[in-house]
Amino acid sequence: xxxxxxxxxxxxxxxxxxxxxxxxxxxxxxxxxxxxxxxxxxxxxxxxxxxxxxxxxxxxxxxxxxxxxxxxxxxxxxxxxxxxxxxxxxxxxxxxxxxxxxxxxxxxxxxxxxxxxxxxxxxxxx
Amino acid sequence: xxxxxxxxxxxxxxxxxxxxxxxxxxxxxxxxxxxxxxxxxxxxxxxxxxxxxxxxxxxxxxxxxxxxxxxxxxxxxxxxxxxxxxxxxxxxxxxxxxxxxxxxxxxxxxxxxxxxxxxxxxxxxxxxxxxxxxxxxxxxxxxxxxxxxxxxxxxxxxxxxxxxxxxxxxxxxxxxxxxxxxxxxxxxxxxxxxxxxxxxxxxxxxxxxxxxxxxxxxxxxxxxxxxxxxxxxxxxxxxxxxxxxxxxxxxxxxxxxxxxxxxxxxxxxxxxxxxxxxxxxxxxxxxxxxxxxxxxxxxxxxxxxxxxxxxxxxxxxxxxxxxxxxxxxxxxxxxxxxxxxxxxxxxxxxxxxxxxxxxxxxxxxxxxxxxxxxxxxxxxxxxxxxxxxxxxxxxxxxxxxxxxxxxxxxxxxxxxxxxxxxxxxxxxxxxxxxxxxxxxxxxxxxxxxxxxxxxxxxxxxxxxxxxxxxxxxxxxxxxxxxxxxxxxxxxxxxxxxxxxxxxxxxxxxxxxxxxxxxxxxxxxxxxxxxxxxxxxxxxxxxxxxxxxxxxxxxxxxxxxxxxxxxxxxxxxxxxxxxxxxxxxxxxxxxxxxxxxxxxxxxxxxxxxxxxxxxxxxxxxxxxxxxxxxxxxxxxxxxxxxxxxxxxxxxx
Numbered sequence: 001x002x003x004x005x006x007x008x009x010x011x012x013x014x015x016x017x018x019x020x021x022x023x024x025x026x027x028x029x030x031x032x033x034x035x036x037x038x039x040x041x042x043x044x045x046x047x048x049x050x051x052x053x054x055x056x057x058x059x060x061x062x063x064x065x066x067x068x069x070x071x072x073x074x075x076x077x078x079x080x081x082x083x084x085x086x087x088x089x090x091x092x093x094x095x096x097x098x099x100x101x102x103x104x105x106x107x108x109x110x111x112x113x114x115x116x117x118x119x120x121x122x123x124x125x126x
Numbered sequence: 127x128x129x130x131x132x133x134x135x136x137x138x139x140x141x142x143x144x145x146x147x148x149x150x151x152x153x154x155x156x157x158x159x160x161x162x163x164x165x166x167x168x169x170x171x172x173x174x175x176x177x178x179x180x181x182x183x184x185x186x187x188x189x190x191x192x193x194x195x196x197x198x199x200x201x202x203x204x205x206x207x208x209x210x211x212x213x214x215x216x217x218x219x220x221x222x223x224x225x226x227x228x229x230x231x232x233x234x235x236x237x238x239x240x241x242x243x244x245x246x247x248x249x250x251x252x253x254x255x256x257x258x259x260x261x262x263x264x265x266x267x268x269x270x271x272x273x274x275x276x277x278x279x280x281x282x283x284x285x286x287x288x289x290x291x292x293x294x295x296x297x298x299x300x301x302x303x304x305x306x307x308x309x310x311x312x313x314x315x316x317x318x319x320x321x322x323x324x325x326x327x328x329x330x331x332x333x334x335x336x337x338x339x340x341x342x343x344x345x346x347x348x349x350x351x352x353x354x355x356x357x358x359x360x361x362x363x364x365x366x367x368x369x370x371x372x373x374x375x376x377x378x379x380x381x382x383x384x385x386x387x388x389x390x391x392x393x394x395x396x397x398x399x400x401x402x403x404x405x406x407x408x409x410x411x412x413x414x415x416x417x418x419x420x421x422x423x424x425x426x427x428x429x430x431x432x433x434x435x436x437x438x439x440x441x442x443x444x445x446x447x448x449x450x451x452x453x454x455x456x457x458x459x460x461x462x463x464x465x466x467x468x469x470x471x472x473x474x475x476x477x478x479x480x481x482x483x484x485x486x487x488x489x490x491x492x493x494x495x496x497x498x499x500x501x502x503x504x505x506x507x508x509x510x511x512x513x514x515x516x517x518x519x520x521x522x523x524x525x526x527x528x529x530x531x532x533x534x535x536x537x538x539x540x541x542x543x544x545x546x547x548x549x550x551x552x553x554x555x556x557x558x559x560x561x562x563x564x565x566x567x568x569x570x571x572x573x574x575x576x577x578x579x580x581x582x583x584x585x586x587x588x589x590x591x592x593x594x595x596x597x598x599x600x601x602x603x604x605x606x607x608x609x610x611x612x613x614x615x616x617x618x619x620x621x622x623x624x625x626x627x628x629x630x631x632x633x634x635x636x637x638x639x640x641x642x643x644x645x646x647x648x649x650x651x652x653x654x655x656x657x658x659x660x661x662x663x664x665x666x667x668x669x670x671x672x673x674x675x676x677x678x679x680x681x682x683x684x685x686x687x688x689x690x691x692x693x694x695x696x697x698x699x700x701x702x703x704x705x706x707x708x709x710x711x712x713x714x715x716x717x718x719x720x721x722x723x724x725x726x727x728x729x730x731x732x733x734x735x736x737x738x739x740x741x742x743x744x745x746x747x748x749x750x751x752x753x754x755x756x757x758x759x760x761x762x763x764x765x766x767x768x769x770x771x772x773x774x775x776x777x
Binding site (some may be wrong): 009010011013015016017019020023032033054055056057081083084086103104105106107108 | 151396561564565566568569571572573574575576577579583584587592595596599602710733734736738
């Protein structure tokens with residue numbers, strides 16, 4: 001059972017993502033800002049990270065960079081959830097090394113599809 | 127020399143006997159005529175006038191000692207005696223040029239024709255010198271023969287003197303006549319005794335025409351003559367030289383300007399008259415007038431330009447034109463002589479200007495700059511200055527400055543700059559709006575959509591309370607979006623100046639109480655509102671809508687940014703026509719670096735964290751306060767809390 005880390009400062013969204021993923025059979029860990037998210041990733045070693053971009057303390061790019069720097073977390077598939085529909089932001093996110101980029105508001109099935117894709121890709125890569 | 131017919135004298139009495147001629151002296155006669163003869167003999171012998179008797183052929187018969195002296199000859203040499211044929215006739219001694227004259231006269235005399243009685247001629251004396259003599263001659267009988275008696279006077283010296291005098295008089299006359307100034311001697315009776323040619327010409331009279339004329343002729347009017355006369359008399363009597371410029375009149379009535387000077391010939395004896403010198407100064411006057419006119423014209427031009435012009439030496443204003451004075455609100459006289467410091471905003475700007483301008487001027491370049499200047503009333507204007515040194519090598523000779531008032535241009539520039547700034551701000555606002563809408567709209571939309579989908583597809587697996595939570599989050603998301611739309615619309619209308627200030631009667635205490643109650647109802651646990659109203663009256667004229675924007679936002683912010691809970695203070699004081707509202711919280715506070723931009727649209731402090739917001743609330747507060755002609759202040763401490771104080775005049 002794959003473990004997914006959800007890093008999202010907006011409570012209702014974080015709660016809904018947790019509900020969705022649990023209902024789909026994933027183990028879920030949540031964090032409400034970037035700093036806590038990086039800490040949780042190091043502690044929990046999730047199989048995938050679902051992360052908001054605009055957050056207090058440390059934004060999504062910071063989290064991604066932090067995870068990529070650490071050997072233990074460097075290869076964890078990373079999906080951005082962002083409120084920005086700007087193409088420049090999307091390119092920036094992918095350049096930073098994110099694997100997927102999901103724009104808010106999102107369809108639940110899109111989130112699930114991306115997670116499945118990344119988890120199977122990561123498994124194949126291993 | 128008048129001529130007279132020859133007179134026949136009664137024949138002279140024959141001497142009784144011939145006197146011995148050789149002596150050159152006539153011996154005194156004897157007998158009845160003795161006395162007469164003695165007298166004549168004495169006269170002949172001692173008179174200082176040369177006397178000679180000549181015969182018809184011009185040979186000497188008798189000569190007196192004075193004659194001998196004149197001719198430098200002895201009598202014996204002159205008188206023809208039988209056997210002594212060496213004797214020379216009178217004519218021999220006559221200067222060759224004059225012989226014809228003498229001979230002619232002699233012949234006429236002999237023939238009994240009229241002869242000049244008295245005339246000058248020249249002889250050559252024994253020493254060979256030419257001497258001028260004057261001669262008068264008469265025919266007479268002498269010893270029975272027709273004889274000429276001549277009286278001769280040596281006029282050589284007199285003639286020489288006369289000649290010299292004549293010469294000097296001629297020279298003086300020439301000098302006086304050719305003098306460039308008119309000169310006149312005026313007698314005590316104020317008549318012209320003599321005047322030179324220049325004087326006559328000055329007044330347009332012919333030669334000699336002025337002699338004896340009363341001096342009044344020279345003046346345009348009798349009054350002018352008397353006026354000058356009185357002034358001159360006082361000076362001249364005192365022995366001084368009277369000098370004055372005066373208008374004179376020519377014979378033809380034309381006027382001219384003259385410089386006259388008068389002086390008594392002898393101050394001790396005014397009856398000897400005065401000498402006057404008159405100089406025509408019309409050309410000079412004309413030149414002067416032209417110069418004056420051109421100076422006046424130049425002044426007029428300089429004064430009437432739209433450009434302020436100054437001339438400064440050592441930074442002191444030696445000349446300014448009207449425009450410059452007007453530009454600074456002074457009279458010209460108030461500025462001339464002043465240090466230019468007077469029109470600088472302060473000593474510092476005066477010094478800085480000098481440090482920048484004078485090295486440039488010294489290098490021969492014009493100095494151009496824009497400088498703020500202080501008017502007399504203290505107000506400041508902007509001037510464009512253009513300075514040039516008169517002589518770059520010697521700045522002490524001064525510099526010329528033109529000054530153009532560019533205050534209007536500066537203001538227009540400022541307006542354009544402000545407009546551009548506004549434009550830039552609007553652009554920035556737009557991009558911030560886009561960024562904000564992206565995040566702040568998509569976030570509640572994400573909540574709403576995910577909640578809706580969960581409720582739709584996972585309803586069976588979710589507990590009831592979670593489902594309720596999701597319904598609530600949908601409602602909260604919608605409310606949040608609605609509030610954002612309201613704020614955006616509000617700020618848009620404010621920016622477009624579509625919001626008007628409409629004060630109306632309002633029960634301030636009741637209105638605030640109601641606001642506090644609404645806020646209280648929406649509060650979650652951990653928050654409290656502490657409301658107090660302080661005022662003797664509470665019926666005021668205020669704009670309720672604007673006031674609601676102000677207080678609603680301040681109160682909701684106070685709650686929103688106090689995540690740890692606490693009491694929100696809401697104090698209202700109404701006194702002296704001012705409603706003062708104070709909202710205090712115990713929240714996160716506002717970081718110092720965000721305070722200057724606190725009221726900008728879409729700006730949010732860096733410490734808001736995940737607290738939702740558009741960054742529009744305080745912008746709306748500020749605009750609403752401004753519309754009500756109020757003011758807003760705040761004091762804040764990060765982590766401790768914030769106090770906003772709004773003062774709004776009531777009507």
